[in-house]
Amino acid sequence: MNTLKRVIEPLKHMKKHAFFYAISSIYFGIMWPIYALLVSESIRGIETKDLFHFKIYVMALWAYIVGNYLTNYLIRTQRRIATRTFQKFMYSSNMEIYLKADNNQIETLGTGQASSIIQKGASSRQTILFDSLLGNGIIIIASIAIAFVIIIIKLWWIVFGIVLIVFIIMMTIARLGNQRMKLLRRERRDIVIKIDRNFIRVIMSKFEILQNSRAAKEIKKIKDFSDQLMGRDRKESKWFIVASDIPRALLDIIKWVLLVWYGFQIFWWTWSIAQFTLIWMLMNQMTWVLFNANDLMLSYYDQITFLQKLRNTFDGIIRLKWYEKGKKFILSDGEITMNNVCFNYGEKNVLQNFSLKIEGGKKTAFVGESWSGKTTLLKLISGYVHPDKWNITIDGQMLQDISLKDYYKHIGYLTQDPNVFDGTVRDNLLYGTTTQPTKKQIDEAIKLSRCEFIYAFKDGVETQIGEKWIRLSGGQKQRLAIAKLFLKNPKIIFLDEPTSSLDSFSEEDISLAFGNLFKGRTVIVVAHRLQTVKQANMIHVLNKIGKIVESWTHDELLKNKWIYYKMIELQSGF
Secondary structure (H helix, E strand, O other), X not given: OHHHHHHHHHHHHOHHHHHHHHHHHHHHHHHHHHHHHHHHHHHHHHHOOOHHXXXXXXXXXXXXXXXXXXXXXXXXXXXXXXXXXXXXXXHHHHHHXXXXXXXXXXXXXXXXXXXXXXXXXXHHXXXXXXXXXXXXXHHHHHXXXXXXXXXXXXXXXXXXXXXXXXXXXHHHHHHHHHHHHHHHHHHHHHHHHHHHHHHHHHHHOHHHHHHOXXXXXXXXXXXXXXXXXXXXXXXXXXXXXXXXXXXXXXHHHHHHHXXXXXXXXXXXXXXXXXXXXXXXXXXXXXXXXXXXXXXXXXXXXXXXXXXXXXXXXXXXXXEOOOOOOOEOOOOOOOOEEEEEEEEEXXXXXXXXXXXXXXXXXXXXXXEEOOOOOHHHHHHHHOOOOOOXXXXXXXXXXXXXXXXXXXXXHHEEEEEOOOOOOOEXXXXXXXXXXXXXXXXXXXXXXXXXXXXXXXXXXXXXXXXXXXXXXXXXXXXXXXXXHHHHHHHHXXXXXXXXXXXXXXXXXXXXXXXXXXXXXXXXXXXXXXXXXXXXXXXXXXXXXXXXXXXXXXXXXHHHHHHHOXXXXXXXXXXXXX
């Protein structure tokens, strides 16, 4: 019951749509039994040769048919609007939770997994609430309720009792079968996920597979997974017989008995054809209800797992309380101080009692071994994640005391694979700006960032880029991201491996663009490719446990001939 309450909780934000959906489901549920009643009463008029009775119900039947088509169109349109409205609410509310969630937890979860959980969870909630509960669930209940009322009024009580008992038996058998199929479908889902992952791995590793003559083994893996899937399908088919075929067979037997019994009753003139028509159509309705109830239960079992995953992930997640709350950030020269900062990823200690002062208006670089905490330092100073032990100041202001939203107006963050959104070049350039720049400002940003390739496109800055349009190379995306920074004009810039995936020619263009960008700004850069850090005012070398072991300029570090010097030697072309 608690789970169901949590499932339906979002409906309080759209009560009118939910009420309409429920009422329309009741309407759909009662229409078929009423149709059976109108047909039966029309036949009764023929049997009794009551022309008035016949005309009334034939006209009612015609009005039902015409009205049903008209109302169905209007109702189904509004029902689609209701589901889309709910989908919009779920996606926006869940995305808001994700965007304002504590990034320490998001980093542990992984952004790809978080995105999948949100999409599947929101879709599952919509399916459960509208398709299952407010949709087919209410239709089934309304249909059965009105059918039983008609049976009680128009037929014997004993017929009602028999039908009710048969229906209960059928639903009990179906439920037992569905419970077992639920477990089998979970197992089947896990196997399907493994097959999907294996396909992706094989497609992405084709060259390596061919080099190592592993094609036959990889194909055998896929066959083995498929065999497991077929085994689950065989078991599921057996239990489907219990959940569906046995209740349907039972219903067919009851309908055959009713056919024989009513047939003899009609021959002896103790029952009418109208009564037989009514009970026969209502029994057909029971068959429809049985199949829909089966589908309803199976759909619920399938979807609730995704919803539970969404709830378990985001219900208790901590919010970024200091994103909008806090003092206004006052920028001076961009001086940054870290005193005894501690940070852990789960059980892994990344930084312990880390202290450092970074001069404002200067270029500071971090180099060293992988997993030494370099990127973590950027994320901490930028406020993306927060340390276990706070003590970071920006221009003398404690980072946890200022509004991150206000702080982010003054910083720029560039990674080795910057985001390029579907849309025009202009859309991407203006994404980080709060004001509309002039054409002159855009042209200047393009020039300084070495993005003249934009003018080679037929539509220039109005060129569509993205998956189905113009594709940009890694260097072009990086220079476009630099142009965005010129237009945003931040005073503090963070660079995380900005040239690690670029060729030498692209790296040269990027370096020239960086030279234009860095003037008069505080720049903190993390890099493995040391060409990017040669001109830094200060280079800090970190060891694998996140400790600074060397700090100096490029030339002075070379004189020491220690870790930095060895890194330079290992990188050819220097």
